[in-house]
Structures are given as structure tokens and as C-alpha cells.
Amino acid sequence: MEVRRDMRGRMAKWCASLALTLLAGRAAAQAPGDIVDEVVVRGPEKTLPSTVQAYSRIDPGDELSYEELDKVERRLVATGLFQEVKVRTEPTGPNRVRLILEVEDKASWVVAPTFALSSANVGGGLLYAENNLWGRSKKFGTAVQVSTAESGVFAGYLDPNLFGQPQLRLSVEGQLRSDRVDEYDPGAGQEDPEVVRRTRINSASIATEFGVMLFERVRAAVKYRLMSVDAKSPDPQEEVTTPAFSIGPSQRDASLRLMVGIDTRQNLHAVMEGLNLEASYEVSNPGVWSDFRYRRYGLLYRHGLRLFDEHNLVLRAEASAGVDLPFHQELVLGGNSLRGFVHRQFRGDTRLSFTAEYHFPLFTIRSLSFRGVGFSDTGLMAWRDLPDDGVLRDVNGRVVRGYLPDSQSGLRGSTLAQGLGAGLRLYLRNIVLPLVGVDAAYGVNSGEFRFYLVAGVSPT
Template sequence: MSGRVVKWCAMLGLALGAGQAGAQEPGQVVDEVVVRGPEKTRPETVQAYSRIDAGDELAFEELDKVERRLLATGLFQEVKVSTEPTGAGRVRLILEVEEKASWVVAPTFALSSDNVGGGLLYAENNLWGRSKKFATAAQVSTAESGLFVGYLDQNVFGLPQLRFSLEGQLRSDRMDEYRPGAGQEDPEVVRRTRLNSASLAGEFGVMLFERVRAAVKYRLMSIDAKSPDAKEEVTTPAFSTGPAQQDASVRLMVGIDTRQNLHAVMEGINLEASYEVSNPEVGSDFRYRRFGLLYRHGLRLFEEHNVVLRGEAAAGVDLPFHQELVMGGNSLRGFVHRQFRGDTRLSFTAEYHFPLFTIRQLSFRGVGFSDTGLMVWRDLPADGELRDVNGRVVRGYLPDSKSGLKGSTFAQGVGAGLRLYLRNIVLPLVGVDAAYGVNSGEFRFYLVAGVSPS
């Protein structure tokens, strides 16, 4: 009996030793990387996104990671990653991809309470075959109209770790202020102001270890306010009229971002903190600060089901009218577009996405959601006016505005919607939502197709 025990123990020791040796065995060395299939995307761009070069060690379990990296670029509808032996402990890495159509011309639509309109969008997702992105859009709607031009390089100098963007906007916004309270069935507009603006912004970011992201953004804006609509109850200006003013700011951001969009499913987590400052030292006529914390999380369930969570905490100090925090519409479904305003905002959204059916390349997905928000004025000036560094009024608050928790607004909306995705083309998301405002007891509908200048 004792001999058998010794024998079994010896065999068990050998098995464990073999398992540990296998776990510690180094990966195979990549002799070369071969790219097959792309018609437009340059092979070096595909290889750069794989993050694998000749001479690297490659373990078998990394093949799936490489495939996910390529799918997450949004450039390809199909990706296959494999190896071929080239010698003892050496392989050839093969990246086979099937591209999406890289450009689109499409109409855009916006339909929500107090904001109806549409326009035209042109977007190129793969400039010069190097995954650079360019988009331009024109939109006319009841609340916000304008022109937008944007360029995004998420592969600077062939390095996916570096990211640069540049965007410009011309906008005309109808800024409505409503009587306080989330329980109104038909919210009453008490002041209506037209704001015209032109802006240019550039951002440079870096991604470290495929998860740590930092960025700096500089924005320059010219802002011009018109006199309030004389038909509304309050006609004192929310923002001084006269010569256009210059608003410039620097925004710093750092965070963890492991998100990947794999066709219609988003996976991973994003945690980030931001700080924005505007003052004469950066070229601004204003002086304000803004702090933010953001949480986003995507969870895949049952292969094609997706739980998407989003939470945000934002606070501003001496925010002028055009930089105030807002909620309502697509940012808080169940309520009017930009119905609530303040300098401090807490919000949380939970969505459950699930597949319905697919017709060839067109996928129909359902979504159930809950939007919750809290908006507060922390400390309003005693005279109801906020002035810039030159003494000019940059915010005239409504007479019945209250600060602190007594004047806060808590609102919640729940509902369901439909999403459409095209697998083989770079096409903006099309969605329709029906939302019930828990506070007001009202149903509201939202349609979004494409992107808007906002």
C-alpha cells in the first residue's frame, strides 16, 4: 500500500511540474506579420493596431486579444487572426480583415420635446487608408442649428497610443429657461435667449498600457447673445448683449479606459477625472472652473446582450450662461430638451440592450433604460448677477432661482427604445426611444439619426 502511495505521489508531482512548466513556457517568436484582405487600409495601419511586430513573442491566448483590437477600430466587419509555423518556436502572424465601407453621406434627424430638425452628414472613417477620420455636418433645428467640421487622428505617426483631434463649429442656439420643477406636464418657458457662437478646439491625448489615458484640450470661442424674446415673462438679459466676447479654456483629463466597441456591443470600463479652467491667462474674457468625474461601463451578457452604465458628477465655479450644466432631452429622457440648468449635476443612466432580429447586414436591437439626474445651484449671488473680469454681466439668474438642496431638482425617466446597426458600413446609429417622466407623468418620444453639431 505504501509503495502505491509513493508511486501516485510521484506521478502527481510530475503532472504538477509539467503543468507549471507549460504555464511558464515562453510564447513563439514572430518572424513576420502578414496582412491579407484590405483594399483601402494600408497594411502598416492594420499591423500597428495589432500591436505585434516581427521579433515579438506571441502566446496562443494573445490571438483573441489581437482580433478584438482590430475589431474595436471600427474599420472591419470581419477579422481572423492565425499563425503559420516558420521553424522551431517561430511563426508567421496572419491578419485577415474584411473592410467596412469607409465613408457615408446620410441625413441626420433630431426629434425630441422642444427640439425638432435635421440636416446632412458626410463622414470618412479611413482617410488615406490610415484610419484618420473626417466629418462635416450641417443641421437646422428649433433649439440648435449650425455647421460642424471635425478631424480625428487616432493613430498619430502610426502609433495607436497617440491621439489628436481638431474641430470647429458655427452655432446658433435657442436657450430656453423653464419655470423650476420637474413635475410640470407642460414645462413653461419664462425666458428665451438666442446665442450665436463660433469655436475651434484641439485635443492631444496619449494611451499607456492600453488602459491609462491622458489628454489636454484647448478651446477658443466667440460668443454673442441677443436680447431676450419680449413675448416671454422675463425680459432682463441672461447674458449681456453687445460686442461678442471671447471664451478660451484649457481642459485636462486623466483616466482608465478599457472600452471596446465590438460591432453593437460595448465592453470594458472607463473612469476619468477632468479639470477645465478659463481665465485671462489662457486668452479668455471669462473666469470660471469646472470639475468632472465620469464612469462608463459595458458588460456583455449571453453573447449579444449588453448592460451599459453611465454615471457622472460635475461641478462648476462661476459658470457663465453658455457654459452652464444642463439636463433634459436625450441627456435625461422623459423631459424637455435642456429643461434643467445649474452649476452642479449628478446623473446616472442604466441601459439593457438585447438583439431582436437581423436582416442580412441590418441588426435590430431593443433597449430598456432608466435615466436619473440631480441638478443644483450651489450658491447664487445675492443680487442675482454674475460678472466677468471686466464687470460685464455674464449671467442674470431668473428671479425665482434658489440655491442649495432646497432649490435642487431631482428627476427620473424610464422607457424603452429601438436601435438599428449596419455591420458592413460606417453608418451613424439610428435610434428611437419612448420615455416616461416619473415626476411629471408624461410620455415623450425621441428620434436620433446620425450626429449633430452638438
């Protein structure tokens, strides 16, 4: 009897203890977070404490949970300003804490050479970039590039923290540019695509974009671009010498672009995480002070998945369609946009593309990380409906596009191409250094291998 009573007593105590544990766990899960009395920033040598706190999105009086601490750390890492970030709290009273933000700045500026090496585009230049102007995370960059296909001067300013609000974003950019635009025989199966017509286009442009981020996931933006474009006569040594674009005085091309979408992406050092879905609409007409009339629609999907801690699967899909696009605004594929093929080999007014990249760590030497990448690029390019006489004119009768004689519209004239390959990426953790990479790609259609080198930021 005594043994039974003892067992019943122990069982009752165990059940009571379990019930108390479950209730305590439930209460803890439902308990409100601590109240922040103070936000303290430690460690930055250049970045202003107010900038660090603005990116944390935490102010005195806010409620802070353990889950929110992890979000704060990710927000600070995703700025790209810091090589080290630590976020913790100190108690200041019952259910009250002090938030400590410890950060270590990256070197914020760089002067570096830039290189471009791909089929039909070889060259280089010099880049200066400042990633943290005045300690307020403002960004400025300027570059000069000379290459066989694209040469020019670029300058841009980006404020991702407008008025101290990370939800607001403003950019201004301008460039002087000279493009050698090559058009090739249609088809993706050519081992060495032949240039049919070569046109030189000179342009000067300025653009500004204002964006708003709501709830850290919904992004909307409006962009206005103003360009002066001047096309030269085609190269007389090529097969086709009729102009692809009206020759004469420079013309004004202005457009207004509207974009809205979901964007949860964060670049956490060498790994990109999050989802981006966006739709865009661009219009050019006299109402926005343009000499042209065209429209462009776009849908974009980007997704970064972290795997095995430091591995990264990055997916990108895009659908674009233009209406009455002039020659200099046509959609293109090839080179770095479709590896395994010649730079801007394919042209059209309708484009579908899909890229999958798998990034993985190789080894690290101090702060320099070497990462490998395997990739697959697929693209479909087509003309939807070409004019019967092969010439697109505006309302004033001016030629804005003279198509090649053998151009075909619809699925019959479309091109489907795929490239497979692998590459190497270099990532420097303690400095704001543009991505350095080299890729080797196999064009499935043509059976050709091509190599691509990009070091720095190109004005394009």
C-alpha cells in the same frame, strides 16, 4: 500475489502518468510564448497593411502567447474599421511563428440624413463622414443641421493613430452655431413646462485635443477651445425680458481642459466592454486668452458589461461642478441627456447624473441587426450659491449671468428627476453608419411620455 503485484504496477504507472501530465501542464503554462518572425496582413482593400499591423501592436521579434492572440483580435475589431477579423499563426521553426492578420474592410464613408426629434428640439440635416482616410484610419466628418433649438455647421478631423502610433490621438474640430436657449419654470413635475425666457446665442468655435494612452488603459488628454460668442436680446413675448447675458459686441471665450483616467473600453461591433474612470479640470481666464473667468470640475464613470454573449449592460455616472459659469457654459439636463423631459429643461452649476441601459438582440436581417434597449435616467441639478441680487458679474462689472427671479440655491432649489423607458437601435455591421435609434421615455416626476429620435451625428 500476482494479482496484487499487477495492481501495484498499474497504480504506479497511473501515478507516474498523472505526475508527468501535471508537470507537462505546468511547464506549458510557464513556457514562454513563440517568437514572431513575420507579420502578414491579408484581405484589406483600403486599409494599409501598416495600419492593420500598428493596431495589432505586434512586431517581428515580439513574444506571442495564445492569450495575446485574443487581445490582438479584439484590438482590431475595436477600431471599427473591419466587419470581419481573423488572427492566427503559422509555425516557421521551433518556437517561432508567422502572425497572420486577416481582415475585411467596412465601407468607410457615408452620406446620410440626420434627424433630431425630442421635446423642444425638432429638425434634421445632412452628414458626410469618412472613417478611414488614405487607408490610415484617419477620420473626417462634416454636417449641416437645422432644428428648432440648435442649428449650425460642423467639421472635424480625428487621428486616432498619430504618427502610426495608436497610443497617440489628435483631434481638431470647428463649428458655427446658433442656439435658441429656453429657460423654464423650476421643478420637474410639470406636464408641459412653460418657457419663461428665450435667448438666441450665436457662436463660432475651434478646438483641438491631444491625447496619450499608456499601457492600453491609462489615458491623459489636453484640450484647448477658442470661441466667439454673441448673445441677442431676450424674446419680448416671454415673461422675463431682462438679459441672461451681457448684450453687445461678441466676446472671446477660451478654455484649457485637462483630463486623466483609466479607459479599457472596446466597442466590439454592437457591444461595448470595459471600464472608464476619468477626472477633468477646465479653466478659462485671461491666461488662456479668454474674456471670461470660470472653472469646471468633473468625475466620470462608464462601464460596459457583456452578458449572455450578445447582451450589454452599460452604466454611466457623472458628477460636475462649475465655478462662476457664464450663461452659455452652464450645465444642462433634459432631452437625450435625461429622457422623459424637455430638451435642456434643467440648468445649474452642479450636476449629478446616472444612466443604466440594458441592450439585447432582437433579430438580424443579413448585416442589419435590430437591438432593443431598456433604460433608466436619473439626474440632480442645483445652483450652489447664487448672488443676492440674482446677477453674476465678472471683474469688469459685465453681466455674465442674469438668473431668473425665482431661482434658488442649495438643496432647497435643487431638482431631482427620473425617466424610465425603452427603445430600438439599428446596427449595420458592414458599413460605418452612425447610430440610429428611437426611445420612448416616461418622466416619473411629471407622468408624461416623450419620444426621442436620433439618426446620424448631430453638430452638437
